[in-house]
Amino acid sequence: MVSGRAYVVCVYCSASTxxxxxxxxxxxxxxxxxxRGWQLVSGGGHVSMMGAVATAARAGGAQTIGVIPKHLVHKEVADVDADELVVTDTMRQRKQVMEDRADAFLTLPGGIGTLEEFFESWTGGYLGQHDKPVVVLDSDGFYDGLFRWLDELYDRKFVSQFARDRISVTTDLRSAFVALQPDDTATTREEI
Known part of the structure; x- marks a missing residue:
């Protein structure tokens, strides 16, 4: 819980695999x-990984918030089972609503849309627009190439240590959720 309300995790992931x-x-x-009794905010689609995370969260009793732009309602099959489905005019509005509603960000495997969302939440944290956890769950090396490139950018002084420290890259579910959890629940939740 954060200030008397459920903790909300925004999950970025594929809508096509x-x-x-x-x-x-x-x-x-x-x-x-x-x-964990948390809530989910996701991209509002009911397909692929996006649909799987929302369906499983609801099956376990979590409240789900889907945020989808009008032009993707049919392509990503809008998650009409979401407890709240927000339809935006643009992708930029979608990302803003997701960011505003979230207490933390978790990136799973995905394509260019997922990467854009990850980079935007990471950059926002780096620039001080939010202090929310930004976590990548890379259980099968999906993002190895990306992080090798980011290490190169760090070595070449294009990315600072402070920026690198704004992301937690994990390889298993337990570590990802430890990195996501708010400080006030760190010692009260069971281990996965």
């Missing part, structure tokens, strides 16, 4: 969000 391992990962994330 059919890879069963990644869909199962998204479902495990949704289940864990529910187990």
């Amino acid at each position: 059919a890879d069963p391992a990644h869909i199962a990962l998204a479902a495990r994330v949704g289940t864990e969000i529910a187990r």
Whole structure:
């Protein structure tokens, strides 16, 4: 809980992959969000990983908030089962609503949309626009190439240590949720 309300995790992930391992990962994330009594805010689609995380969260009793731009309502099959479905005019509005509603950000495997969301939440934290946790769950090396490149940018002094420290990169579900959890629940929640 944060100030008397449920803690809200924004999950960024693919709305296009059919890879069963990644869909199962998204479902495990949704289940864990529910187990902790948290809420989910997601991209509002009911397909692929995006749909799996929301469906699993709801199945476990979590409240879900889907945020989807009008032009993706049919393409991403809007999650009409969400407890709250917010339809925006633009992608920029979608990201702003998701950021405003979230207490923390978790990035799972995804494509360019997921990467854009991750970079925007990371940059916002780096620039002091928010102090929310920014976590990447990279259980199968999906993002290895990205983080090698970011390490190179660090080595070449394009990325500071402070910026790097704004992200937690984890390789397992337990570590991801430890990095996500608010300070006031760090010692009260069971280990995964």
